[in-house]
Amino acid sequence: MSVTEKAFVLIKDIQNQSLLTGVYQPLVDLILESQENVFHTCTSLDELMQQLDIQENTAAILCLLTNKISITTINLEQTFAQISEFISECADAQVKALPNLFSALCRFFTDKLIESKQYLRGVDPLCKAITKAQNAPTQLTSIHCDLLKLCLLSKCLKPALAFLDVDISDISREADTFDVKYYLLYYYYGGIIYATFRNFERSLFFLTSAISVTGIAISEIVVEAYKKYILVSLLVHGKVGLPPKQNANYLSRCIRPLSVAYTELASAYSEDNAEDLEKTFMKYHHVYERDTNVGLVKQVMASMVKVKIQKLTKTxxxxxxxxxxxxxxxxxxxxxxxxxxxxxxxxxxxxxxxxxxxxxxxxLDKPEKYNSPAMYRLLEQELQKCVKLNEKLKELDQDIALMPKYQKLRAALD
Missing domain, CATH: 1.10.10.10 (Winged helix-like DNA-binding domain superfamily/Winged helix DNA-binding domain)
Structure with missing residues (x-):
């Protein structure tokens, strides 16, 4: 019996035990330990994966694919096909048990597709990957960011809306942690996508969420989100609203000084002076172009006329x-x-x-009288959302109350 055949028998044995217990770490440890003497070549890995059924042996194949992508000399086309097939056919429960390996595989898939400029190729597989990795439709995973990035690069934005139109209430714990970078990117990319569809109110909500995260170091994602936040605020409200209270000092101290071209534009806009606005645009045109915000800035300039007309309707x-x-x-x-x-x-x-x-x-006044059946249905849907959100907040409050760190803090304050 060859080394690969012995490994196959051992993996099948441990896989069967894992299916019974729901614990896959022994299988992961076995494959990682065997990397040097058994799975050090693509050929041995491919031979073994061909003998394993994807549905029954999802965890084993996921570990083997993770090993394969760590090898420097691999056939990318073949690997893309293997990853796509795996995502499509893998068992949800086993993927959920190994979220860190699954997200790492999806990240490799995304990065290599971007390098080879095959953006559209990854959109459908990543849509499937998200639904398989989530415990609920309202859960955020790091794979969301990979999908949104490919949607933006491929200019195929509609598939992203299915994952953006959901209000996030939970975050996936990948290896017991979740990098805040993925939270920021989800809301930053989401803000860009909604702005592209001219859904500026939803875009503003996403960008506000992106700049609401406090921090000590300056985040480039927050800087770029803040620039777009200023522009979209002007489009929605005709002014820049007050920043989130919990983050006001961080934004004014660290982020605003890096967004001078945008704060000056907002200042010129607030004075209702078209000439000053045009001068500011010409002065910082190279900045807006570098930030790929020229289109949004032009929409802001055009909106000044509409804001003035809206003010006239009140007079x-x-x-x-x-x-x-x-x-x-x-x-x-x-x-x-x-x-x-x-x-x-x-x-x-x-x-x-x-x-x-x-x-x-x-x-004329707004014709809506709020007494139609359609409006009643809409109000009922919104009330149901509020009820569900209230229940989720109660769960979070209970979880926080049971956290050891929180209990220690309460005890110290008492």
């Missing part, structure tokens, strides 16, 4: 296109004013009717 009941063009400083006059108003009505940014004969606009 006037009717207004002519000529008056409107004068008050908001439109160079093209009445024609441009009419075009902007029509677009704003279509996007439900304002509610108005146009009298083409007189060239006037009649501003």
């Amino acid at each position: 006037f009941m009717t207004l002519s296109f000529g008056d409107m063009a004068t008050r908001v400083n439109l160079a093209a006059g009445e024609a441009e004013a009419e075009s902007i108003i029509l677009q704003m009505i279509e996007d439900e940014e304002i509610f108005a009717s146009i009298n083409q004969q007189d060239g006037n606009v009649l501003f």
Whole structure:
């Protein structure tokens, strides 16, 4: 019997024991210990994996694949195919038992696809990988970041929405830890994706979450998220809101000084001065271009006119296109004013009717009376979300109360 055949028999024996006990660490230890004398070549690893059924021996194949990707000379195309097949057919329960190895495999898969510029190839496998690794749809894993990165690079963003439209209430513990980097990247990438779909309110929520994490060292992710947070805040509210209270000092001391081009733009915007805004844009154009934020900045500049028009709806009941063009400083006059108003009505940014004969606009109140069956259903759905969130907060509160560190702290304070 060859060394590989002996290893196969031993792995099958330990795999069967692991299936009964639900403990896979002995199997992991065996394969890692055998790396030097049995699994030091791709050939021996491939031979063994071919003899193992993926569904029955998911944990063993995961360990073997982890060994394989540590070898410097591997056939990437063959490895991509093996990883894709493994993710598609592996047993969920065994993957959940080894989250650190599974996430490391997905990270290798992502990094190598990016190196070879095959971004789209990894989107579908990683969607499957997330659902297999999660204990619940609301759980965040490090694989989420890999998927979002590939979606952005491939410009195939819709698959990411299935994992972004869920409110996260739990974080996967990979090797009993979770690197905060993946939390920050999830909300940073999510903010970019929602901004691309022009869902600026949801984008703002994600970017706010990204800048809410306190820290001592300066995080490059937080710096970039803060820059986009300023721009999206201007698009949503017409101003930059107050930063999260728990992080205000960190942002003002460490992050704001690195975002001067954006704070100056926000300052010019708040003064309703189109000329100053244009000057700021030209002054820092190279910065916005470097940060790939030119598109967002241009949308902010264009939104100034819309914000001014929205303010006029609170002052006037009717207004002519000529008056409107004068008050908001439109160079093209009445024609441009009419075009902007029509677009704003279509996007439900304002509610108005146009009298083409007189060239006037009649501003109206929001027609929603909140008494339709559809609105009742929406309110019921939102109430259910609030109830579930309240239950989750109670669970977290109980978990924190039972933590030894918390109990020691309470005892010291008492």
